Structures are given as C-alpha cells and as structure tokens.
Amino acid sequence: MRYIHVQQACRSMLIGATLVLPLTLLSACASSNTGSSLGTADANAQVQTNTSNEATQQTAQHTQNDTNSEKSFQEWLANFRRDAASEGISSQALSALDNVRYIERIVELDRHQPEFVRPIWDYLDGAVSRTRIANGKARLAEHRQTALEMQQRYGVPAEIIVAIWGIESDYGRNFGNFSTLSAFATLAYDGRRANFARTELLAALRIIDSGEITADEMIGSWAGAMGHTQFIPSSFESFAKDGDGDGRRDIWGSIPDVMASTANYLAEAGWQAGEPWGVEVTLPAGFDFTQTDRRSSSEWANQGIKAVQGNLPHFDSARVIVPAGAQGPAFMVGPNFNAILRYNNATSYALAVATLSDAIMDRPGIQQSWPRDQVPLTRAQVRELQEALNARGYSVGAADGIMGPNTRHGLRAFQRAQGLVPDGFATQSLLESIRGR
Numbered sequence: 042m043r044y045i046h047v048q049q050a051c052r053s054m055l056i057g058a059t060l061v062l063p064l065t066l067l068s069a070c071a072s073s074n075t076g077s078s079l080g081t082a083d084a085n086a087q088v089q090t091n092t093s094n095e096a097t098q099q100t101a102q103h104t105q106n107d108t109n110s111e112k113s114f115q116e117w118l119a120n121f122r123r124d125a126a127s128e129g130i131s132s133q134a135l136s137a138l139d140n141v142r143y144i145e146r147i148v149e150l151d152r153h154q155p156e157f158v159r160p161i162w163d164y165l166d167g168a169v170s171r172t173r174i175a176n177g178k179a180r181l182a183e184h185r186q187t188a189l190e191m192q193q194r195y196g197v198p199a200e201i202i203v204a205i206w207g208i209e210s211d212y213g214r215n216f217g218n219f220s221t222l223s224a225f226a227t228l229a230y231d232g233r234r235a236n237f238a239r240t241e242l243l244a245a246l247r248i249i250d251s252g253e254i255t256a257d258e259m260i261g262s263w264a265g266a267m268g269h270t271q272f273i274p275s276s277f278e279s280f281a282k283d284g285d286g287d288g289r290r291d292i293w294g295s296i297p298d299v300m301a302s303t304a305n306y307l308a309e310a311g312w313q314a315g316e317p318w319g320v321e322v323t324l325p326a327g328f329d330f331t332q333t334d335r336r337s338s339s340e341w342a343n344q345g346i347k348a349v350q351g352n353l354p355h356f357d358s359a360r361v362i363v364p365a366g367a368q369g370p371a372f373m374v375g376p377n378f379n380a381i382l383r384y385n386n387a388t389s390y391a392l393a394v395a396t397l398s399d400a401i402m403d404r405p406g407i408q409q410s411w412p413r414d415q416v417p418l419t420r421a422q423v424r425e426l427q428e429a430l431n432a433r434g435y436s437v438g439a440a441d442g443i444m445g446p447n448t449r450h451g452l453r454a455f456q457r458a459q460g461l462v463p464d465g466f467a468t469q470s471l472l473e474s475i476r477g478r
C-alpha cells in the first residue's frame with residue numbers, strides 16, 4: 042500500500058486541474074512515486090501550456106469514452122447484483138450498489154507502472170522522515186494507554202502498532218477517500234484482477250450487511266484498502282477486532298479498534314512476543330551471500346556475523362538480508378520481520394515499519410550507508426536483465442520488470458558463475474557486464 046500517499050497528493054492535483062490532461066498528470070504522479078517533486082512541476086507547466094483546442098478535443102473524447110464505459114459497467118453491475126443476491130447478500134446491503142460508480146482514474150492507476158524501480162533508501166527517506174518520527178512519538182504519547190493495552194492483549198509492542206499506523210495511513214491522516222464498493226466494482230469490471238476484486242466486493246457487502254459500517258463511510262484507497270489500517274475487506278473479515286467493545290469493528294473512526302486490529306493481524310501472522318524484529322549486522326570478509334535460508338543466531342555468529350551495536354539477539358530461526366546488495370547495510374531478521382511482511386510483502390515496507398518503530402523509541406537508526414550513488418534500473422532494464430538471465434539458462438520466469446525473489450535467485454547464480462559477489466542486487470554495471478557476456 043506504499044503509494045497511497047503519492048496517490049493522495051495526486052488526487053487533489055487532478056481535481057485542481059480538472060479533467061483536461063488526466064494521463065499527463067498521472068505520469069507526473071508516478072514520477073513523484075520515485076521521490077521527484079520535479080515531475081509535479083513539469084506536469085503543471087504542461088497543463089498551463091496546453092492549448093484550449095487540444096483541451097476541448099480531449100475532454101470530448103473523454104466524455105464519449107465515459108458514456109460507453111458507464112453503459113456496459115451498469116450492465117455488469119446488474120449481473121453482479123443478481124449473483125450477490127444468490128450468495129445471500131441482503132437486499133438492504135445490495136441497495137448500496139445504487140451509488141456505485143465506474144471510476145476511470147482507478148483503472149488508470151491500476152494499469153500504471155512507474156518507469157523506475159525506486160531504490161530502498163529513497164523509499165525509506167520518505168517513509169521514515171523526521172516528521173513521520175515526530176508524529177509517531179506524539180501519537181504514541183496521545184494513545185499510550187490504548188497501545189499498551191493492545192500490546193498486553195496481543196503481544197505486539199506499542200511502537201510497532203504505531204509504526205504500522207504511520208506507514209499505512211500517516212497515522213490516519215491519509216487513508217484515502219474512494220468508495221471501497223466503487224473501487225472494487227471498477228477493478229472487477231475492468232478485468233485485470235477480476236476474480237480478486239469480485240471476491241473483495243462481496244466481502245465488502247457482507248461487512249455492510251453486518252452493520253459495522255455504512256456504505257457511505259466505507260472509504261479507503263483507490264485499490265480498496267480501507268481505513269486507518271488499510272485492510273482489504275477479506276482481511277477485515279478475518280483480522281479486524283473491536284478494541285473499544287462497542288460491538289462494531291470500526292477501523293475508520295475508533296483508534297482502539299485500529300490498534301487492536303493491527304496488533305491482531307500481526308499476532309495471527311506469527312508475531313513472537315518479546316522478540317525484536319531483527320538487528321543491523323556486520324558481515325565477515327568473504328561472507329557467502331548465497332545463504333538465503335534460515336539459521337539460528339548462534340550459527341550466524343559462528344560465521345563471524347556481529348551486531349552493529351551491542352549483542353546479537355537470540356533467534357532460533359533468522360535470515361540475513363542485504364536489501365541494497367553487499368555495498369549496503371546488512372540485517373539479521375527473525376520471525377517478527379516475516380510477520381510484518383505478511384502485512385505488505387516488500388522488504389522496503391517491513392524495514393520502514395521496523396526502523397520507524399525503533400526511531401519512535403529513540404533507538405539508533407541504520408548505521409551503515411546505503412549505496413546512494415547507484416543509479417536505479419528502469420523497468421525496461423530489469424526486463425532486459427531478466428531476458429538475458431533466461432537466455433543464459435538462469436530461469437527467472439516471465440520478464441515482468443519486477444525484481445522478485447526468482448530474479449534475485451537467478452541473478453545470484455549468474456554472479457557466482459562470473460566470480461562476482463552473489464548478492465542478488467541489480468546495478469547498472471551488472472547490466473553492462475551481462476550485456477558483454
């Protein structure tokens with residue numbers, strides 16, 4: 042749910058600029074996703090220099106497309122309504138579908154892929170900013186009793202609960218203003234992730250049926266993540282908790298419910314009470330980076346791994362990760378890091394939650410430097426790398442432009458075969474070297 046914050050900023054920009062050039066504006070939003078405020082300025086300049094003729098043509102075309110889409114969307118919705126009725130949704134809840142709209146912007150956002158893969162240090166700079174840390178301390182002070190109560194109940198530390206809140210919705214200041222029903226109806230109709238969205242739309246209607254929230258109050262991100270905790274409806278059904286005991290699980294308005302739901306999610310994801318998320322470590326010279334399996338902290342210590350500060354915590358089962366390769370910081374992460382990954386399966390996300398929680402408690406931040414001079418690969422370059430690895434027999438799956446686990450695994454094997462440090466981190470120089478072989 043990382044780019045919700047970006048999308049929010051862009052949303053107000055879109056409203057301000059009317060519908061003249063939505064696609065240009067959206068690409069500007071994507072560049073702000075890579076941390077560039079210049080993209081926004083460029084887009085504004087383009088809107089201002091756009092001639093009124095072009096604007097009129099584009100608006101006319103937009104309206105025509107909207108009319109066609111709207112007509113077949115209403116047909117789709119009528120079919121869905123019949124199916125939902127046969128699956129037991131009450132007619133009262135089904136009446137909420139009367140106000141559901143097809144939202145073109147959601148389809149555009151869903152189809153958009155940013156050109157650059159944002160480096161982890163760039164993401165962390167934004168996600169764990171000084172303001173975010175200061176606000177986290179203030180929120181923890183304000184809700185300390187509630188947070189400690191949920192820590193007691195679920196075994197998840199108060200500062201982790203607050204850190205998730207901070208990363209997911211900027212402590213509730215920014216959880217999105219899209220109708221969840223319209224978001225999932227649009228995504229289900231659009232078809233790219235139809236089954237997922239349809240399942241979530243049904244779950245959303247069941248939640249409305251339960252009386253815990255009205256359709257009007259059920260709001261969240263364009264992608265359907267709801268309220269302070271950014272739960273999709275199926276997660277809400279499985280994990281949301283009534284923290285204040287009023288009989289409703291209100292992740293939009295009740296901070297005790299928000300905190301209980303987040304803590305319960307992490308507890309269900311395997312959070313181990315009393316264990317840290319992990320620790321920053323130094324690796325010995327000649328460390329074997331192909332060791333991606335889990336070992337106990339004493340086994341890692343036997344290889345010469347040390348905590349950057351203090352002693353290694355005890356883990357029965359921990360991984361060593363180098364999110365920016367051998368030239369960047371290294372971490373030993375335990376089961377609680379994996380629990381955070383269940384909330385959002387991205388190392389950058391989990392590290393943001395972990396380091397924000399530490400900063401809120403005035404624990405030291407990451408000590409080793411990120412390789413900030415590395416120019417990130419574009420998506421096209423990642424695809425090129427994937428195709429090159431596949432062509433050389435390192436099967437990494439479909440070339441989708443995303444550096445996932447399979448790509449990193451194949452990359453490590455290639456690096457090792459070439460006598461390079463097998464850290465699975467893709468750089469421009471690595472791309473050069475694979476082009477040359």
Ligand SMILES: [Ca+2]
Binds near residue numbers: 286289298
């Ligand atoms: Ca409640």
